[in-house]
Amino acid sequence: MLDIRRWIQIVSTVLSNAWLLFPFTKTIYQGKLKSVCVPGLNCYSCPAAVGSCPLGAMQTFFANIRPSLGTGNFHLGLYVIGFLGLLGSLVGRMPCAWLCPFGFMQELIHKIPSPKIEIPQILTWLKYVMLVFLVILLPLFVVDLFGYGDNWFCKYVCPAGTLQAGIPMIILQPQLRGLLGTVFAFKLVILAALLVAMVFIRRPFCRTLCPLGAIYSFFNKASVFRMVHHPDNCVLCKQCYRHCPMGVRFYQGANQKDCIRCLQCLRKSCKFGAISYEVAGAVPVEKKQPVKES
């Protein structure tokens, strides 16, 4: 039977991509909901998407900041920064586990039976490089004659965009096929490599490349919702690490940068009462009592 998190992931994925008339309209949803950002990575050029991707919206603000200031509009991206910061301040990286359609897909693909491998920890820092360079600095500073920049992460990397928008759009609008070039081929290679990696590695994109997860991760230690480790109850059995979809070693400390608060460790792994959570310091109702070993 599916647990509550799976149901929420399914509902979130469906709600984020609820425009099912696209096979008839042959284009994307253009209703008012597009002015609202979704909490997860979900390309707004996807024909079924009803909301906007916060990462794409943020890059757009940064890429257009010079022309915007030039015309007297101070569009700095505060709407998106405020939205992500507010969500992060409340729950940290929790949207990655419960609401992100691309994260959900990675977990499903990882269920394919195969040998599972771990990635070197150093690769988990790559997402911060992506955030700083491809989402912030390059869109801000590499601009054309008129001052417009590019959405570098969307254009050159984002596998969600390739899967949800690029491929469906060239199917829906065959005339676009003449425009395909090296960049799209490069993005297809990234997508294919990640799809293969998802079979063997736990959430490879979230852990190594996702700038949205990188943004949320800044709030893990300072959010209203926090995980708590009780070292006195911990027997270092490492079951939390084995069951963690992000490969987090919870026994080394709570609220690490890659903890997505899926609560799998609390609900399915720890029998010793070493893991709990708190909301604004309030004692959780779900805290388990430690199992005494005989």
Add this chain to the structure above:
Amino acid sequence: MEKSGFKKSYFLLILFLLLLVLGINLGEVEVVFEKGITICLSCIGIE
């Protein structure tokens, strides 16, 4: 953990709420909407 450890959380909540409201007042919702209803081919690696 003591509740005083959450002062930073409340500060961040208020700060980002203010940024969100400021962004809305500056008309950024409309910018997101305009971008969202347009297929950005270069953004998805086509062109």
